[in-house]
Amino acid sequence: MNMSRHRSVLLAALGTALVLPLAACQGDGDTASAPAASSSATAQASDGTATGTPGPAGTAGSTGSKNSAGSSGSNGSKGSAGSSATSGSTGRQASAATPLCGARDVKVTAALQGGAPYTHIVLTAKNTSGHPCRLAGFPHVQFLESHKQDAPAVARSKPAVPVVLAAGDPAYALVKLSDGGREENVEPVSAFSVTLEGDPTVIAVGAPGSEGIAVDAAKALTGYWTSELRNGADDF
Template sequence: MSSLRTSRTRLVGAAATAVLAALSLTACDDGTGAQDEGAAATASASPSSGAPSSGTGSNSPDATDDSADSSNSTGATGATGSSASKPATDSTPPASKAPSSSGKPVTCEASNTKTVAALLNRPVNHMLLTVTNTGGRSCHLYGYPAVRFGEAQAVPPVIEESQPQAVVTLKPGESGYASVSLSATDGSGSNGHTVKSLAVYFRGPSGNESVGRGAHPALPAKGVHVDDSLKVTYWQQSMDDAISW
């Protein structure tokens, strides 16, 4: 019995020794012992946990420059995009329109003109009639003015030599002129008298008929002296031509 127990004890011990030996050999062959596994785990964790050691940390000059460049680039792009997307505007105010003179010219008369009568110092005993186109279309001043002073029944004759080469045409805002010789400067005129009212009538294309309304320009409060030598000029384009007779 003692020998049997001893044999069993040795057998168990030998088996245990064999198992330990096998485990030791296995660990040595594959190189994956507990110490090696710990080292491997440490090595594999180093890259992720050691990012600052790569030279691109927040204190790295390169990292700062890249960040600034990126910020500047983004800002420039944003500004450019904003500028490019803003529609161009034209702040120039529209040009003002000039008075329209389109359409066929009409005959000048009181409804589309303004007439002013003014005494002249030179030539003496003369009056200047100024007619200004106040309408929106050009108008023609035909022939000469048919003037009537006071209660006169007839209109004075025209100075034939004063006839212009063409009909006087007034654009809107322009003026035409005629002068009136009121009385003889040497006193040779007859039937002299003072008048305080004046009517000016306008002629049509034929030069004989009166058209439209007549104008009634004011005279000086004391009136003007006229006699039988009373004459008028044709309508003129310029004042100088009108007062030269």
């Protein structure tokens, strides 16, 4: 009986000794796993700092600078465009404010253009008024008493800007007389009439050449007044 009890006590003591190390091992394992979880949380917090809560503040600052630059650039561009538009408008208003050239402001003459058979003449209107004036549209030309119609104007010869003549400056208009054919219905003309837009006064213009000019009233055409004759636009 004593021996059995002694063995029981020994076994109980050994059991207790084994339990204590196992508990210690389990405690060590829990302690080791805790820092891992803490590191994971720290990593998440680091990531959050880079892309998380403080992000909007950085974004707001960045956006603010972009908006400022955008507003500045936009305002600058609009300002330049507005200045250009204002400048162009001012120029057009200045041209429109210039008085029209009337019959008493210009001297109109005619010259042959090209070689025989002469199919075109060039009208020159020189500003003799001593002040600037604006020559609008095209010359209204009538060649024959029997044909009381103006020679039609050629639209493509219209200049892009108004023709404003300083004192002494000339303007030009090309006028077609005929197609130059032998069987055309032409009549001799030694003088013809020209009127300017905005003034009904008739200007008598002598025909160039010693024998005058041959005109087919059905084929006659006129170009717009221009500061200079231009190849292509004035060829008709």
